[in-house]
Amino acid sequence: MKNFGLSELLLVDPPDLDPDGEAYGFAGHAREDVLPNAREVEFDHLVENYHTVGCTAITNDDHRRHVRYPFRTPAELADSLAGVSAGTCVVFGRERVGLTNGELERLDEVCSIPASADYPVLNLGQAATVVLYELRELTVEETQLPETIERAPERDVEGLHDQFSTLLDALGVEGTQRRRTERLWRRLLGRAHPTTREASTLRGILRRAEEGLRHGLPGEREG
Amino acid sequence: MKNFGLSELLLVDPPDLDPDGEAYGFAGHAREDVLPNAREVEFDHLVENYHTVGCTAITNDDHRRHVRYPFRTPAELADSLAGVSAGTCVVFGRERVGLTNGELERLDEVCSIPASADYPVLNLGQAATVVLYELRELTVEETQLPETIERAPERDVEGLHDQFSTLLDALGVEGTQRRRTERLWRRLLGRAHPTTREASTLRGILRRAEEGLRHGLPGEREG
Numbered sequence: 163m164k165n166f167g168l169s170e171l172l173l174v175d176p177p178d179l180d181p182d183g184e185a186y187g188f189a190g191h192a193r194e195d196v197l198p199n200a201r202e203v204e205f206d207h208l209v210e211n212y213h214t215v216g217c218t219a220i221t222n223d224d225h226r227r228h229v230r231y232p233f234r235t236p237a238e239l240a241d242s243l244a245g246v247s248a249g250t251c252v253v254f255g256r257e258r259v260g261l262t263n264g265e266l267e268r269l270d271e272v273c274s275i276p277a278s279a280d281y282p283v284l285n286l287g288q289a290a291t292v293v294l295y296e297l298r299e300l301t302v303e304e305t306q307l308p309e310t311i312e313r314a315p316e317r318d319v320e321g322l323h324d325q326f327s328t329l330l331d332a333l334g335v336e337g338t339q340r341r342r343t344e345r346l347w348r349r350l351l352g353r354a355h356p357t358t359r360e361a362s363t364l365r366g367i368l369r370r371a372e373e374g375l376r377h378g379l380p381g382e383r384e385g
Numbered sequence: 386m387k388n389f390g391l392s393e394l395l396l397v398d399p400p401d402l403d404p405d406g407e408a409y410g411f412a413g414h415a416r417e418d419v420l421p422n423a424r425e426v427e428f429d430h431l432v433e434n435y436h437t438v439g440c441t442a443i444t445n446d447d448h449r450r451h452v453r454y455p456f457r458t459p460a461e462l463a464d465s466l467a468g469v470s471a472g473t474c475v476v477f478g479r480e481r482v483g484l485t486n487g488e489l490e491r492l493d494e495v496c497s498i499p500a501s502a503d504y505p506v507l508n509l510g511q512a513a514t515v516v517l518y519e520l521r522e523l524t525v526e527e528t529q530l531p532e533t534i535e536r537a538p539e540r541d542v543e544g545l546h547d548q549f550s551t552l553l554d555a556l557g558v559e560g561t562q563r564r565r566t567e568r569l570w571r572r573l574l575g576r577a578h579p580t581t582r583e584a585s586t587l588r589g590i591l592r593r594a595e596e597g598l599r600h601g602l603p604g605e606r607e608g
Contacts, residue, residue, distance in 0.1 A: 165500045165507050191504050221530060232580055235530070274530055276521060277388045281414050282529035284388050284514070291511040292518045298499060306505035307444060307458070307497055357455060 164192040166294040167302035171200040172208065172251065188287075209268050212251035215239060216261050216269035217293055219283040229263045233272040236296035242271075243300055252293060257286045314361040322361045323348055325368045332375040387415040389517040390525035394423040395431065395474065411510075432491050435474035438462060439484050439492035440516055442506045452486045456495040459519035465494075466523060475516060480509045537584040545584045546571055548591045555598040 163171065179185055179197060186193045208214055222231040234242060243250060253269060255261035260283075266272060275284060275292050284292070294301070314322075326347050330340055356364070386394060402408055402420060409416045431437055444456045457465060466473060476492060478484035483506075489495060498507060498515050507515070517524070537545075549570050553563055579587070 164504045165511070167501045167503075188508070190506075190508065219529065232535075232578075233530070275518070276525070276528040276530050277518075278390045278525050279527040279529045280390075281387045283413075285411070285413065288388070288511065288514040291507070291514050295498070295500075295515045295518075302499070302501050304502040305499040306442065306502045307456070307499050355455075 163196050163290070163294060164190070165291075166298045168294060169196055169199070171196050172203045173200050174203060174205050174208070176200075176202060205265065205268075208251050208253060211249065213246065213248040213271075214251050214253055214269040215243075215271045215273050216253045216255075216266045217273045217275075217289055218255070218260055218266060219274060219277070219289070220260075221272065221274050229267045230272055230274075233274045235276055236273060236293045239271070239273045239293070240296045240299060243297070252297070254286055254290055254293075313355045314358040318358055318361045318365075319351065319356060322351065322356070322365045322368070325365045325372070329368045329372040329375075332372045386419050386513070386517060387413070388514075389521045391517060392419055392422070394419050395426045396423050397426060397428050397431070399423075399425060428488065428491075431474050431476060434472065436469065436471040436494075437474050437476055437492040438466075438494045438496050439476045439478075439489045440496045440498075440512055441478070441483055441489060442497060442500070442512070443483075444495065444497050452490045453495055456497045458499055459496060459516045462494070462496045462516070463519045463522060466520070475520075477509055477513055477516075535580055536578050537581040541581055541584045541588075542574065542579060545574065545579070545588045545591070548588045548595070552591045552595040552598075555595040 163169065173179075179200070181193075181198075186197060189197050218230060218233075220230065221233045222229075252273070253261065253265075255265070261269075273293060275282075275289060277284060298305075323344075327344060330343060335343060386392065396402075402423070404416075404421075409420060412420050441453060441456075444453045475496070476484065476488075478488070484492075496516060498505075498512060500507060521528075546567075550567060553566060558566060577583075
């Protein structure tokens with residue numbers, strides 16, 4: 163929860179939460195706020211006060227049984243909730259048996275994580291991680307990652323390509339082979355999206371190679 | 386791993402894996418195959434034999450320090466690896482300290498999960514869950530979820546809209562209010578994407594209401 167910007171934990175019929183116990187032991191920094199601030203409520207309280215989304219690994223195959231169908235995947239849920247202005251509660255069930263049909267039919271939506279058909283049931287903590295990860299754009303104001311990767315300006319990339327061509331000149335690569343090699347280089351670098359530092363470093367290396375080919379390496383020139 | 390279709394676990398300098406111990410206790414069905422089949426290898430073995438992706442919560446803010454930058458998010462990694470035909474190894478670090486800079490600089494790519502800037506460091510098991518969840522389209526042949534949600538055919542949805550209009554007729558709703566109400570209804574149902582069962586059930590309810598309004602409810606007619 164804390165990794166993805168959530169703070170309000172409501173517990174229905176929980177076991178005792180011992181500050182020296184297992185839940186606190188695994189909670190990381192959430193032991194400072196999320197767990198001590200958790201409130202114990204009745205299931206009815208959720209139904210009556212929130213737009214509720216029940217999470218379950220098992221849906222039904224079609225529309226004939228409606229308690230678990232239709233469902234949304236976590237990514238679809240994030241898109242859908244982006245347009246909703248309402249207190250929303252994501253409801254996870256018990257570690258071993260999840261939510262009962264009786265509980266699911268009282269909730270407003272059903273969410274299910276796509277997983278291996280052979281083994282679709284995630285641990286509770288991992289199911290919560292995936293759902294909250296997908297909801298992060300609604301709940302996390304600022305991530306730890308820089309906004310965008312700082313790709314080199316196009317002129318720097320073109321400068322690198324020019325330097326590569328100059329190296330091919332120095333190597334005497336011409337004609338069809340020249341055009342193929344230039345195209346291969348451009349496509350390879352195009353996929354890699356070099357940063358300014360990468361482009362300038364590599365350009366420097368190629369220039370040194372080219373100049374070495376034309377004029378001899380610095381040590382040779384001196385000698 | 387097993388939830389998302391992966392089976393090959395390589396461990397570098399692991400602690401003892403006791404079949405009665407903690408790792409087995411949390412492993413669910415993976416205790417039947419993934420854990421007993423895990424192989425112990427050297428870090429060098431990964432570098433020399435796989436396309437390697439190192440996972441880390443902390444990137445650098447810009448391109449001047451290059452060990453951890455540039456990075457891909459898990460979703461970008463999935464897109465990128467979709468075009469790669471190579472044995473790929475996703476490398477996670479130690480629970481408390483992750484991968485060292487010395488390790489990261491020997492790996493081919495860096496992946497980082499966007500999370501709260503205030504608390505971006507996930508537990509190892511949760512980081513692995515998010516990354517493998519995002520890679521699922523490359524690793525899971527078939528999920529437990531039906532391919533597509535069976536939305537009602539358009540004619541059934543239109544039939545529901547017609548029935549709603551007929552109810553408005555019966556209620557004597559006309560003019561501007563009529564057009565507004567029909568538009569509101571169409572937009573509400575448009576967002577909900579009703580299934581065949583939902584559309585036919587609701588249409589039946591509206592028809593009963595309309596017929597009751599016109600002719601009296603069945604009990605009243607009898608009486």
